[in-house]
Amino acid sequence: DTAVSQTPKYLVTQMGNDKSIKCEQNLGHDTMYWYKQDSKKFLKIMFSYNNKELIINETVPNRFSPKSPDKAHLNLHINSLELGDSAVYFCASTRTGTEETQYFGPGTRLLVL
Amino acid sequence: KNEVEQSPQNLTAQEGEFITINCSYSVGISALHWLQQHPGGGIVSLFMLSSGKKKHGRLIATINIQEKHSSLHITASHPRDSAVYICAAGRDYKLSFGAGTTVTVRA
Numbered sequence: 239d240t241a242v243s244q245t246p247k248y249l250v251t252q253m254g255n256d257k258s259i260k261c262e263q264n265l266g267h268d269t270m271y272w273y274k275q276d277s278k279k280f281l282k283i284m285f286s287y288n289n290k291e292l293i294i295n296e297t298v299p300n301r302f303s304p305k306s307p308d309k310a311h312l313n314l315h316i317n318s319l320e321l322g323d324s325a326v327y328f329c330a331s332t333r334t335g336t337e338e339t340q341y342f343g344p345g346t347r348l349l350v351l
Numbered sequence: 352k353n354e355v356e357q358s359p360q361n362l363t364a365q366e367g368e369f370i371t372i373n374c375s376y377s378v379g380i381s382a383l384h385w386l387q388q389h390p391g392g393g394i395v396s397l398f399m400l401s402s403g404k405k406k407h408g409r410l411i412a413t414i415n416i417q418e419k420h421s422s423l424h425i426t427a428s429h430p431r432d433s434a435v436y437i438c439a440a441g442r443d444y445k446l447s448f449g450a451g452t453t454v455t456v457r458a
Contacts, residue, residue: 269444279388279435281448293444328394336441337382337401342394 244343259314259346261329268334270312275326319350357449370425372452374438383421384439428456
């Protein structure tokens, strides 16, 4: 039983394409996050959602659009992909807020050619 | 300058040695997280603490709120402890991450 799952695990695509990454958690958590890990392995928050509402949008280009259809899902759609978008994207969830243990998904490796 | 600084960047130890990783943060926090990222890429939460000290097996995490400093200790290190250890400062639905410490434990 995977607590936080992401699909796909790998994504190779051409510049200019549009792609989506899906995230689902079965922990009953209220808060979900998207993080980006760059080529130097540095993690940075992109978005956080609480009860389907956007709480944090950390100066991410508006080509990135998160969508939370319900508390268990947080998807990430990326328009007009650029080379610099190549990274590993992690989804995570917490019961509520950052005062709780974070549960991470396995990551999605995105390579833009 | 990053809000969260970790040291050292890299660390190599012999099996059985005591390891310490340090984390300093410059922002107010509600919780300090220690994460472990294995070579395969998966990230696991080790500790979440807002005061004092926590212990889990051979791992110990401490935090000094006044000094804005936390440490992660690994006692009796083992090659399976080889991983990247990441400190993260949490507040207001946001985690700010350190750059990570790559730990290699040699048999």
